[in-house]
Amino acid sequence: MILNMLMLIGTTTCVLAVGFLLRKLVFKRLPLSPGPKPYPIIGNMLDMPKEYAWMAFSRWKKLHGDMIYLTVLGRKFLVVNSLETAAYFLERRSSIYSGRMRFVFSGELCAHNRSLAFKDGTSHRQARKFAHRSLSSTAIKQRHGLQEDEAHKILRRLLDDPTEFVRHFHTTAQSIIMRILYGYEVGEHDDPLIQAANKVLAAFEVAAVPGRWLVDAVPMLKHIPAWVPGAGFQRQAKIWRDQVEEMFHLPFNLVKKRVAEGNALSSMTSQLLESKKNQSDEESIMNAVGSLYGGAVDTTPAAMSSFVLAMTLYLEVQRKAQEELDRVVGRDRLPRFADRSNLPYINALVKEVHRWAPVIPLGIPHRLIKEDVYNGYRIPKDTIIILNIWRINRDIHTYGSDSDTFRPERFLGSDPAPRGFTTANTQEFGSTSFGFGRRVCSGQHVADPSMFIVFSNVLATMDISPRAGANGKPVLPEIKFTTGVISHPKPFQCCITPRSALAIDLIRDAD
Ligand code: HEM
Numbered sequence: 001m002i003l004n005m006l007m008l009i010g011t012t013t014c015v016l017a018v019g020f021l022l023r024k025l026v027f028k029r030l031p032l033s034p035g036p037k038p039y040p041i042i043g044n045m046l047d048m049p050k051e052y053a054w055m056a057f058s059r060w061k062k063l064h065g066d067m068i069y070l071t072v073l074g075r076k077f078l079v080v081n082s083l084e085t086a087a088y089f090l091e092r093r094s095s096i097y098s099g100r101m102r103f104v105f106s107g108e109l110c111a112h113n114r115s116l117a118f119k120d121g122t123s124h125r126q127a128r129k130f131a132h133r134s135l136s137s138t139a140i141k142q143r144h145g146l147q148e149d150e151a152h153k154i155l156r157r158l159l160d161d162p163t164e165f166v167r168h169f170h171t172t173a174q175s176i177i178m179r180i181l182y183g184y185e186v187g188e189h190d191d192p193l194i195q196a197a198n199k200v201l202a203a204f205e206v207a208a209v210p211g212r213w214l215v216d217a218v219p220m221l222k223h224i225p226a227w228v229p230g231a232g233f234q235r236q237a238k239i240w241r242d243q244v245e246e247m248f249h250l251p252f253n254l255v256k257k258r259v260a261e262g263n264a265l266s267s268m269t270s271q272l273l274e275s276k277k278n279q280s281d282e283e284s285i286m287n288a289v290g291s292l293y294g295g296a297v298d299t300t301p302a303a304m305s306s307f308v309l310a311m312t313l314y315l316e317v318q319r320k321a322q323e324e325l326d327r328v329v330g331r332d333r334l335p336r337f338a339d340r341s342n343l344p345y346i347n348a349l350v351k352e353v354h355r356w357a358p359v360i361p362l363g364i365p366h367r368l369i370k371e372d373v374y375n376g377y378r379i380p381k382d383t384i385i386i387l388n389i390w391r392i393n394r395d396i397h398t399y400g401s402d403s404d405t406f407r408p409e410r411f412l413g414s415d416p417a418p419r420g421f422t423t424a425n426t427q428e429f430g431s432t433s434f435g436f437g438r439r440v441c442s443g444q445h446v447a448d449p450s451m452f453i454v455f456s457n458v459l460a461t462m463d464i465s466p467r468a469g470a471n472g473k474p475v476l477p478e479i480k481f482t483t484g485v486i487s488h489p490k491p492f493q494c495c496i497t498p499r500s501a502l503a504i505d506l507i508r509d510a511d
Helices: 001-027 054-063 083-092 104-109 121-135 141-161 161-184 192-207 219-225 232-261 268-277 281-296 299-313 313-329 336-340 344-356 388-392 424-429 443-460 501-510
Strands: 066-074 073-081 372-376 377-380 384-387 462-465 494-496
Touching: 054 066, 054 388, 066 141, 073 083, 073 313, 104 192, 104 219, 104 232, 121 141, 121 268, 121 281, 121 372, 121 388, 141 161, 141 336, 141 443, 141 501, 161 192, 161 268, 161 281, 161 299, 161 443, 161 494, 192 281, 232 268, 232 281, 268 281, 299 313, 299 344, 299 443, 299 462, 313 344, 313 443, 313 462, 336 344, 336 443, 344 388, 344 443, 377 388, 443 462, 443 501, 494 501
Parallel strands: 073 384
Antiparallel strands: 066 073, 372 377, 462 494
């Protein structure tokens, strides 16, 4: 009996081992997907675009197709240029395509891995659960009042100082997110919490530059003590780590104190603290909430600036949007969220801003945590997946041959874009600008309503137009965006003026 059992176990182990080896062998023989030819050791380092990589990857699509494989110094990358493939990886196979890259310097040494955008596995799931509880499409409705309030404030700022519209969009995004996360009302100038947070974000831009920190390539170096000559990176990391700690702790401790005193305004932090099951949840709540500030403050303003750019260039779109607002809302009050379902053109305009000017054109890279095969190509474990959102949003098969044009009408009528292959997220927002799958943007239901309420209030009360040149003719701004993870329109000039005396009264009364 025992002998039979042993034989059975032995045979099963052998069969499994042979199966495993065969699979490995077959896997190794499968081709990698096409891409530029790599050099020995450095791989495609010289091919990697230094800027506007989304455009280069789009050009490469003609040569190599929807999946482009690259290596740089042993690191493996797969650029995805089609919605269908992206959705397959990030939605259907999200359990293995949702890892993140390891960032030793910014993540581990500077403490940015407190943020949910850096986390993997259980701690990522828990942080997302916290975020979902307060920022889901249903939960966020509780915060619509404060978003309307902030939209009114920006009207007053635009009225007083229209040329500074980009700065006003940043102030609005900061105010909305601080009120949602901490119930904290930001001061008009030099707010200490905003200053602390902005210091961290500015440092992050440097800390996270790929290839800048040797310790990212040689992780062992992270154990070198700061006093060792040549370990200047450790001293820099300590300064930045202290700032990150301050950014997470300061507002959190403020709310904790107010909750204990019974005078906290309702916020994500206060709600989570009040419902926490045990003490150990506190650190997780602080990390989950703190990471959302960084996700919010530069993204939504970029989308809002793109809106102003589009309105300056496409005056006919602006006219139609204002006509809808005048007809549905009237000119004697400001638009509210309650009007949203009756404003199809404004909703289409919001979608078109997401599509036309994706704020994160290459998304945030994902890491494949287990080898995979797709369409006959092998994809090795730890390949970094780069989603070319910009290209997918301009696909003529999905959006029609005029996909470079800003045209909200594509989202109206009986056959609204996106056509052909769609996902739940592309249907809700019109494009893939918030990413998808397990790592879809945690703040999408904060950003999208903020955009709706700001765009509709601005259009109801202001005209946006090109500035006049020396000869009196309108000077159209160029359609140019910054390169980098978050892409903003490059600085441009336009005129933002009140539509009428009544509009000025409405703005002054509302604020
Ligand atoms: C127009 C505005 C915004 C756009 C276009 C945008 C877009 C994105 C994209 C493309 C990703 C990457 C998704 C992926 O990895 O597949 C992302 C992730 C993320 N976003 Fe946003 N975002 C916006 C606003 C916000 C706001 C307002 C918040 C916070 C309230 C936020 C918080 C986050 C966080 C925490 C992540 C990381 C999610 C994770 O790793 O699980 N975002 N966003």
